[in-house]
Amino acid sequence: MNFFARVFILCILSLNSATFPDKRQRLYTKVVAHDGHLPMTSDIISQHGNVSSLSQCGHACSGLSGCCSIFYNEATKHCLTASSVNQHGLLSSPGYGHFTLRGEVIAEGVCFDNSIYIVGLTKEIWTDAQNICLNKGAKLVVIQNEQENEFIRSLSRDIGETVWIGGTDSTEEGRWTWTESTDAMSFKAWGPNQPNNYNNQDCLSLYMQFDFMWADENCLTTYKYICEKNLQ
Template identity: 35%
Template sequence: MNEVFEIVMIFYLLMFSKISAQSFIKSDICDDVSRNSYIENELTALRELLIEEIKDIRSDLLSIPANQGPSSVPCPSEWVPFQSSCYFFGNDYGNWKHGKVQCERKHGSSKYVSISSEREDTFIRNFVRSKGITALAARDYWIGGTDAARDGVFMWEGYSREFTYKNWGPGNPDRVGSADCVILYQPSDYKWHDTSCSNNNSYICEIEF
């Protein structure tokens, strides 16, 4: 977004310089006081114009759906690009290990998804919502979070790093029984819940670039 603002500002500054110079040359303004006053008025007008343009650009960028976020990565067929990653949303079901195996088979460098920011989490949740899954289908999605290696410390599978961003659903992680794996839970609008790794769910994979 900052790059867009800079381009706009440079463009209008160039336009301002050209127009102001032409206008000033043609004018009869000669004394320093009048010249300074003229320049100050022009700069004030330019500032107001830039503020309005920035507001319009910000509004346009914020209106872009999350699943159409900026991305220049070349994704394989059936994978969805977002920022510097590609994502695969599985349609089949299986336990957590099944999803892990499927993700690793999909592409040479693909793994279970690891979610590191609110923006990434919003993109993923918006995408699964857009699939139009009904409550009757009860489709939840495995993600790469697990505390199987160290109870109570959730790590991202394949990355050996702890959660830095979290979006747990109400009362979670609840640590009930062998709830060592993490899902996006449909009844809580796809917020994170810990559950038994032996349950059957769909899965989400990621290729990071």
């Protein structure tokens, strides 16, 4: 699904209680470490009996605010939808599998593992983009690994132009950190000859001309942006 189709669906969901077609293909990632467990009651959004398949369980999650996880028991045909999943508060319940919805468009944004990603369609300077994300209970994207990086790049390709993400070296030149931490980044995916600090570039972007690899940019340049809302 391209970006504009996603935006259209998000708009419909925000105005109505529209649901997704039953036959829409969804991608699930099984969280093997959570086999045989259920989330805490406070994390459960809804429960459903007589659910014939994992796909139908995933369909129950669509359109529910904050729903990016499902727990499904194939034997009992019982389905639970969940928001945040506190791995330290999981309850033992044999037969259930935990699945996250990858790339699924829900009312708030797009699911990937334990986060919802929200695309900012206005062009903002980096600090304003970060503040808008914070006002949504989110932050500019923090990319932790190659899988997440490729997912965010795919979102950026749908947008079709350079976007801001949450890295900066404004505190110490050359020492890149995420806004939520003072620790140096453990994962990096720089484009060619980046970062180069050309004319004092201290903020991190996914640069269209580098096929959305990382590049440092002047923080006062205006770009669209991607927020990340953690559900864990």
